[in-house]
Amino acid sequence: MSSYSSITKAFKRDDVKKKVTAEEAEKAVETIIAWIGDDPKREGLLETPKRVIKSFNEHFAGYKENPSEILSKTFKEIQGYDDIVVLKKIDFESHCEHHMLPIIGNASVGYLPNKSIVGISKLARIVNTFAKRLQTQEIMTSQIINAIHDNLNPIGVGVVIEADHHCMKTRGVHKKNSMMVTSQFKGSFSTDEKLRNRFLDFIKD
Numbered sequence: 001m002s003s004y005s006s007i008t009k010a011f012k013r014d015d016v017k018k019k020v021t022a023e024e025a026e027k028a029v030e031t032i033i034a035w036i037g038d039d040p041k042r043e044g045l046l047e048t049p050k051r052v053i054k055s056f057n058e059h060f061a062g063y064k065e066n067p068s069e070i071l072s073k074t075f076k077e078i079q080g081y082d083d084i085v086v087l088k089k090i091d092f093e094s095h096c097e098h099h100m101l102p103i104i105g106n107a108s109v110g111y112l113p114n115k116s117i118v119g120i121s122k123l124a125r126i127v128n129t130f131a132k133r134l135q136t137q138e139i140m141t142s143q144i145i146n147a148i149h150d151n152l153n154p155i156g157v158g159v160v161i162e163a164d165h166h167c168m169k170t171r172g173v174h175k176k177n178s179m180m181v182t183s184q185f186k187g188s189f190s191t192d193e194k195l196r197n198r199f200l201d202f203i204k205d
């Protein structure tokens with residue numbers, strides 16, 4: 001599957017969302033509250049379904065964003081700059097698609113421009129766009145690098161993500177101190193070890 005079709009696929013989920021009203025979603029939260037054994041009608045919980053859905057709107061805002069649009073504005077005037085551009089440790093909050101529990105971490109993105117660059121905040125927005133969806137860290141790494149690769153056409157690009165998975169910290173194996181690291185490289189970042197190592201050096205703590 002090409003990276004574009006996987007991005008498009010993510011957008012189709014938005015169509016699914018439109019068919020469910022906020023009221024129906026709130027009702028579902030009410031059902032879950034009753035199922036876990038509490039009374040959704042008691043005072044403290046009355047407004048909870050509304051608040052949960054409101055927070056979901058924030059947590060999952062990425063479905064409404066289009067990565068190609070975010071990366072569409074590029075700058076050609078780079079005055080001969082020919083080295084890598086790195087934005088490191090971009091904080092993000094995401095949710096795992098298996099348990100809908102938080103994934104908290106940061107992403108470092110680097111690319112070697114091919115005649116044009118993108119506004120640096122756009123790299124942070126791309127990370128946010130994919131983070132604010134249900135995710136696995138592997139897929140998110142891949143989506144970020146593919147979006148940059150397909151839209152900017154850089155000579156090389158690399159993405160490293162390190163994150164805490166709350167589904168592993170607060171339940172299941174209860175490993176509080178483990179952190180997951182994923183990385184993917186394309187173009188010169190994958191073929192030129194020296195370049196890749198410089199990028200990895202840049203993003204060290």
Ligand SMILES: [Zn+2]
Nearest residue numbers: 096098099167
């Ligand atoms: Zn999980």
